[in-house]
Amino acid sequence: MPPHIGAMASSPQPPIVGIADFLADAVEAADFPQAILRFRNDRAAAAVGMDGLSNDEWVAHFGRFRPLPGNLPQPLALRYHGHQFRSYNPDLGDGRGFTFAQLRDDQGRLLDLGTKGSGTTPYSRFGDGRLTLKGGVREILATEMLEALGVNTSKTFSLIETGEPLQRGDEPSPTRSSVLVRLSHGHIRIGSFQRLNILDRADEMEQLTRYVLEQLYGEQPGDAPALRLLEQVVQRTARLAASYMAAGFVHGVLNSDNINVTGESFDYGPWRFTPFWDAEFTAAYFDHQGLYAFGRQPQAIHWDVVQLAIALVKLAPIEALAPILDAFPQVYEDAFSRAMLARLGVQPRSDADDLALVQAIEQGLATHTVGIDRFFFDWSGGRRRPGPYDHTYTQHFGEVETMLTRYDSARTTDHPYWADAEPCSMHIDEVEAIWAAIDTRDDWSLLHKKVAAIRRMGEAHK
Structure with missing residues (x-):
């Protein structure tokens, strides 16, 4: 069983803070015909003291939604409004998800375990409250890639296949179903205030x-x-x-x-x-x-x-x-400016110098002669490495190269990733290939291999 919140870190933690009644409704999770564990994020689980759960315990909590000890007694579907493509919609709220638990990480931050595809709620309207398995796989790939690139993102904590055939208008149906759990720094939206x-x-x-x-x-x-x-x-x-x-x-x-x-x-x-x-x-x-x-x-x-x-x-x-x-x-x-220099791996100088460098990089990339990932890969640490795009860089990034002579590197390039022939990217063709292997052959190896490659890239960027 997972430890009580107070045992998740070496020092005592403040108690869990429940979500106010005016923000949410108590709901029940769907009773799924199956619960097949497809992905568990032990790296994220370690931050909240849950990496020691057995697979059976994991499925019980994140597929069957047995409450965590000392936590929320029942899932809560949040209420909110919002502008959707600039049109105000008061008929929103958690329609296929809920907040399952609140806990603190190893830094003392209050986090939520929230779901996607866990069943209908008072805000489901005409939806079935479910998530396609493809949608869950895509969310794993998005969150892993963004985390590796330094974006402040929720973490895909768990993905469990649920055995229900779903009908969808934007993909071949019936398609496979899943329930996802994300670890997030709160779920309070601008729409909550609206x-x-x-x-x-x-x-x-x-x-x-x-x-x-x-x-x-x-x-x-x-x-x-x-x-x-x-x-x-x-x-x-x-x-x-x-x-x-x-x-x-x-x-x-x-x-x-x-x-x-x-x-x-x-x-x-x-x-x-x-x-x-x-x-x-x-x-x-x-x-x-x-x-x-x-x-x-x-x-x-x-x-x-x-x-x-x-x-x-x-x-x-x-x-x-x-x-x-x-x-x-x-x-x-x-x-x-800071985000671009961080991805490039160089130390900031002055605001004026940094702005000029970033603008020059944008202008060079806007020629579409080299991809974004390839550029940052080839120029990691602020020094261009020889390769197939030498002519392109000479023609379109000469000003960038001149400016970078004044910048100090903020990153070592001795990680094996920087010796690869190609950067780790996440474009739609690869996403579809990963899904096709799962859909047609139930082959999850491409997904797990890609997650490992993304995390390796993330280590190289530190």
């Missing part, structure tokens, strides 16, 4: 604001908690947007109900990594206007944060909120 604003519940919004500050940020609320909350969300979400861009990642659905106030990325549906620096590259086939295209992600996240500020007018004057909100573009620009 709901309380629309319902005119200022007292509950103040309670939620204090909860986020105290339990998720580890701060005392102070005299102006709403202002401090917005400051934190601006900083955290601007860094998130910057890290998406440096990773070449397109989330696909940056609705306000998908933006966590901790600045942690989560909930991966139609995600993609763009092969080239293409501002118009989209991940979702239904994003016909390109609202959440690669190059528009910072503006999309900023727009969502504006919706939080609108909600917080219940607690603070707009004259005080507006200057905090207006800082987002500069915070993003600074974070973007």
Whole structure:
């Protein structure tokens, strides 16, 4: 059995903080016909004292949802609203997931174990509350790759195949089903505040604001908690947007109900990594206007944060909120420079030098003569290694090479990864090949091999 929360670290931990009644409804997990363990993230489990669970215990908790000792007695489906592709929708909430447990990691942070595909809830509307097995596999790949590239992301904790045939309009059906558990730094969304604003519940919004500050940020609320909350969300979400861009990642659905106030990325549906620096590259086939295209992600996240500020007018004057909100573009620009230099593996210099270097890299990548992953692989540590793209680099990255002579490396290149012929990437063809092996032959070896390769790349980037 997993240890009680107080035994998860060497020093005593604060008790679990339950989710307020006004934020959630108690629900029951679906009773699945099967529970076949397909993926368990022992690296993440070790951080919360659960890596010692047997497979049978793991399945009992994360496939059958037997409560963890000393934890939430029943799963909770969160309530929230949100803008979906800029249209306000009050009919949201956890429709195929719930918060199963709260616990603290080895750093004392309060974390949630949340589900995807665990059955219907009061917010399922016309959905079946299920998750396709392919969707679960895709989420493993997304979270592993983003974590390796330094993006603040939820962790795919568990994936269990559930034995139900599902009908879906966007993939061959019937298709296999699964239930996923993610380890996340909270599940409070911008949409959580929007709901309380629309319902005119200022007292509950103040309670939620204090909860986020105290339990998720580890701060005392102070005299102006709403202002401090917005400051934190601006900083955290601007860094998130910057890290998406440096990773070449397109989330696909940056609705306000998908933006966590901790600045942690989560909930991966139609995600993609763009092969080239293409501002118009989209991940979702239904994003016909390109609202959440690669190059528009910072503006999309900023727009969502504006919706939080609108909600917080219940607690603070707009004259005080507006200057905090207006800082987002500069915070993003600074974070973007840091994220690009971190992926390149060089030490920052001055703001002006760093901005000029990053702009030159963007201009070179925008020629589409070399892929994003290939560029950062070949220039790791700030020095170009010889290879098949020498002519391209001479022609399109000469200014970058000149600038980099003034930069010091922040990374050793003695890890074996840097001697590979190709960088580790995660593009759609490989995603589909990994799924095809599972779908047609029940061959999981490509998935496990890819996860190992991604983690190896992550080690090389440290």
